[in-house]
Amino acid sequence: MTPLFALLFESLDERLRLRKPGRKVLNKVFPDNWSFLLGEVALFSFVLLVLTGVLLTMFYRPSTDPVTYQGAMSLYEGRELPAAFESIVRMSYDVPGGLFFRRVHRGASHLFIATTVLHMLRVLLTGAFRRPREVNYHVGIVLLMLTFAAGFTGYSLPYDALAGTGIRIAYSSLLSLPYVGEQVAYWIFGGDFPTGNMIPRFFVFHVLMIPALLVGLITVHLMIMVRQRHTQFPRPGIDGHRFVLGKPMWPSQFALSTTLILWIAGLLSAAAVLIPWSDVLLIGPYVPGEVGNNAQPDWFLFWLEGALRVFPPLEFRMLGMTVSGAFVAGVVLPGAIFAVLVAYPFVERRFYQLEGDWHVLQNPLEIPLRAAVSVGTFSFVLLLSAAATNDILSRMTGIPIEAITWFFRLTCAFVPPALAAGFWVYSTRRLARKNMTVPRNEAEASNTYAAKAREA
Amino acid sequence: MSRARLLPVAAWAAVAVAAALAWLAAGGPGPAGAVQQAPAEETPRGDRLYTTHCARCHGADGRGATDPHNRAPTLVGMEAARVDLVLRTGRMPPADPDGSGRGRSWSDRDREALVAHMTALFNLEGPLLGPEPGDPAVGREVFATHCAACHGYTGDGGVAGGGAIVPRVVGLDPAVIAQAARVGPFQMPRFAEGQISDEELGDVVAYLDEVAVEQATPLGLGELNPVFLSAFAALLTLAMILSCLFLAGRVTMFPDPEPPPDVDGET
Amino acid sequence: MTEKRPQQRDEGKGSRRDTERGAPDRGPGDGAHGRQAPDHGAHEGLYVVGQHIPPPSEVNDTIVMGAAIVAGLSAVVFAVGLLAGAGTGVYGSALAVGLLAMAIAVRRYFAAAYPDIEGLEPRELPDADPDDDEPVTEVPPVARRSLLQRMLVGAATLLGLGLAAPVASLGPSPGDALRRTHWTSGRRLVTTDGRPLRPDDVATGGISTVWPEDAIEVENSAVILVRLSQSPPQPPTNLDWVVDDSLVAYSKVCTHAGCPVGLFRERDDALFCPCHQSTFDAARGAVPTFGPTARALPQLPMGVDDDGFLVALGDFAEQVGPAFG
């Protein structure tokens, strides 16, 4: 510690008495398992998103008013473009490093969303959501939704033709809400699509509201985590119910995390060099009434897009409201999936009459319901996502798109239930084979674990 | 541990490979060539080529046939552009007897001779188009208005349903692009002078050339369709997970239980 | 490396590092214990010096209720006034009154329902305070306490709802804007760059995107003009709206999710939406033949005016674009 730093620290400590709380923080223990790093990766990519994002806001112009582009990009030189798209072109061609930071930003967003999803999967499968952690699990789900919202609004801001099409589809999904659809769509878009308020509002959503919520909820997420301590995987000879075992924040975990964030930043920069994330210049600005072939959203919305593509034609009126395929596939279905996620902890607890607090993680195959539900749900989402690529598949395989769509219609309907049932049966048999039962409380769990240990 | 050390390296190798694949999937660079207007003149060369390759189905008089196993259309009065296009794209003579598939690719010399011969013989109509590249900026707008709906904003192609595949049009011979727009081969709609003027066709050609040379990254990747991008997002995530495996001390999640040590850890 | 020193999960007491190192488990309370606070009767970490128990007072309760009612009512006035487009003065003052009244209500309620405590807090909080949750002290219940509480909650709710009213300002009310387009009788069909079209401008098997001459690039009015090449149009196509037996115009806004239907398969006269692959038969009134949509593309009533230009004969008969309502 350099003398200057020492002096500063001493004088601060005299005034704030930092040592004691400081020691608590530095002694916080982090279980060391690779899967516990997924959350950290998400957090760090969010940090990078904020840093790059703040830079980008300096050049982005949230407006669709036509402006004349003058700059190095010959395709658009001297032509009228929507201000938003014009600023993207300028950012990419005339601002030093602009294109790079746009790519880092987009790459980080992919990483952010992907690792958030994986983190959530880890929590779901290993049972880290069980009492007392339901609260934090729900906070996490809200965070997941927010990441999707942030991703979508960000994808829309360049106002290229793909973005415009995406906004158009979102607008249609809003319209499809029964009774209130039109008014809600008008409230959010400030009028009939496309309005001049649309892009400015998406900008505010993307740079102000969603990030603010994200920051707030991430703070809550971490505070609850600190208060409740980490869960951890079973370790022979450790009573995980009463002790957390792992690396103290200082120095081990600190070192690890520092490495991690540097590594992520490096990886993203490399990816930004190699992969044209978010290059939309040839796609051109959005012009109402035009759409290009193979228009897809970003991957994390494939499941919604896929649902829209494969859902059978449907439109009828009932109780004075219009129920359309777009409504069921674009609103009801995702709602249902998130409802399952939210409700699951309580369902499981009720189903197996679980008791008490749980701090030790659990192999999903040792609790059939969880295995079945999670596999069923996520295979469904994955199949829907695959369905969103039906045009690409058709083009690569030469199979007519109608056939492929029908294939996905059938698989989406029948494969997930089949998989769920399969996993149910398998894990039940597995339990029987190991003559184990689903433990009611943590003591029981550790007993069975000790029993297995004695057998071994 | 040494295996774990290799993992990130492997991941990057995978990135490179996938990038190359994506590039190929996106079609890679295409040929470019020049065209001249073909005069109408009967030549022995053209005559020989016609009798060897075309007459069997279309008949020596070029009136085609209508019996079930040979539905060759009449060539008399057909647009020269269409004939030229069909030959340029190698669709005639067909590889398969049912008229589908791509046959031989003609040398410019043969093709010109044949078209000239047929023009003289069956008085094919209309000019052959060979637009000079114009203003790519205008071309982009024309392309977005008339072509992007099927061929995609970057001319990448796609599907049109009913088993129809929309071809990638980047890096094609200007003549092919221009004549296709005019005659609307196969499933493609026709575009008259009133919709796309000749010089606008030139602009479109220029835009597509621009797209062909655009290489946004050292991997030679141009702008990618979100589906291909998603593949890279997956690779990025994978690389990240491998990094986590590499960084974390403990990789196994549910270790096989071993007899507990003497310290007792029961609740 | 781990020795088992019992550790309460729920109290951040002690330092785990010390535990693992086997050092004596010093609670963070150290240093704090030396000081003794003047004995005013220690109570759960708060040294109560003195407190004044409010006497029950009917007057006070009436004030609370009155204020709460005023607050609630003015919240309603604010919301209604805003929505009904009343003058700024009206709902503005309503908001002001509401907030001020609420302030009074809260103030008076606390004055009546809780003791007025004065306490001493040591600068070093003793960390080991008893884990009980008795109230600070017993207060004689205010008359009609629950009623007061309900009224406060009610007023607060109304205020909350009232403050949600500005949501209505975010956009105009749609009315039938989504059910109408800019097509009216005699409107010419023009291309995106504003050229009016003659029938022969569209080649056989050709298509063109057209707009009402005064509403170019107004999303909902987009129309795709198709020159059928395979088969002549037949019902349910409205044949009166077909020009020289092959030129037909449909709304370009997909009836599924609103993408522009820009893709025409000339061989089977099919219109195809590249977003979700809805397919329409252009020769048969654009009825859907495949994909996720259930409704046909509305056909534009079309004819030719005296100068030989294509014109609309009126607005679409059916609703344009995706489903809503």
Added chain:
Amino acid sequence: MTPLFRFLFDALDARLRLRKPGRAVVNKVFPKHWSFLLGEVAMFSFAILVATGLFLTMFYRPSAEPLLYTGAAQLYEGRTLPAAYASIVELSHDVRGGLLFRRMHRGAAYLFMFATVAHLLRILLTGAFRRPREVNTHIGTMMLILVIALAYTGQNLVYDLLAGSSLRIAYATLASVPLIGDWLVVWVFGGEFPSEVVSRFFVLHILILPGLLTGLLVLHLALVARQRHTQFPRAGVDGQRYVVGEPLWPSQFAASTTLVLAVGGLVAAFSVLVPWSDVDLHGPLRLGQASNAGHAEWWLFWLQGAITIFPAFEWEVLGMTISHMLAFNVVLPGALFGLLFAYPFLERRLAGYDPDLDNHVCSRPLDVPVRAAIVLGVTAFVGMLTLAMTNDIVARGLRVSVESVMWFFRIAVLAVPAVVAWAAYARSRSVLRRRRAPGAAAGSGGDAPGGAAPANPKVSA
């Protein structure tokens, strides 16, 4: 507590063990004195600013591109305006509730500014900045700077004629910095005036500055909680070791809830009565247009006053240009804020405190002669500059020439503070002398150390 609420609370408590930390929070003691509420007023007006601001962002268009306005405002119907100004007109005339929320935003901003400054003065005059609280004083000073920056960017987003003038002044101020001035201009404005400034200021105003302010606010409060409040001396209480006051629950909670509602109500009431921020008649910013009597906002009077009354000059020094703008719009405010940052240490040095002694008891403004002299003197100086900006109005009112008014201020701005400082110093000396007189210890709750007198014998001796 309704059953539902109780159920939720118990469920949470069972999982998070909220009771104990909760009790620590609800038992936090707040000294009971009106001046301790100034900070809360500032905080609550910030809350109002955020709430109304979010509403406004839904309609504001951060762009200067010409836009055809079609709406209810007769004045601009069918005219082409800069998009930003057009959206302001739209907010005021076509958006239900728009004008009210714009006015509330402006009113709350004024309240925020006022309360922050008042809070700062309280801290300075009562010595709440002394060890161990120098850190928090510095954080507070940074927050004041952020508040000024927020107010400035916000006022210019309107993009009316006045914004034009103030933007030009900012442009000139930045440019006046030697050597790097032109770079600063480009970095902030993104090019020639006005170019990118609207979108830049928008991002600053809604994202960056509020973000920083929120962060510092959290830190500020965390430090208050950690170091406990200061308090005024009280008989029979060892203020060095105990805080006397009302616990957060219920007393202080009631007080604060009342306060936030009152602040909201007052801001709303004033917004009905006072046409804050009605700019319809100003018209949009047009290059090459400026208006007479284009005064800055009141909280900038002192700066405008400085550049108004002081004689202009421009020297070439070592190839740099030292200009009037530089001296009075860059150096002067820089010096004042520098003094503010340095003051805690300055006073410690001047009054000769024991550097290792903590002070938790506020002293009365006149308890320390040095402080009285410096703080009141500087305040008077800024106040005189503020008055000086109104010289044209004074001249009109008194029917005298602007020049004479200006000359009056040129002298007064220097003389008045000197007099004030001297008076304050003398008065506080006499106060101390009287207090040292026997039998005067009563009001000072003097079971020392640190009863009433600054925690140091040397000063009172």
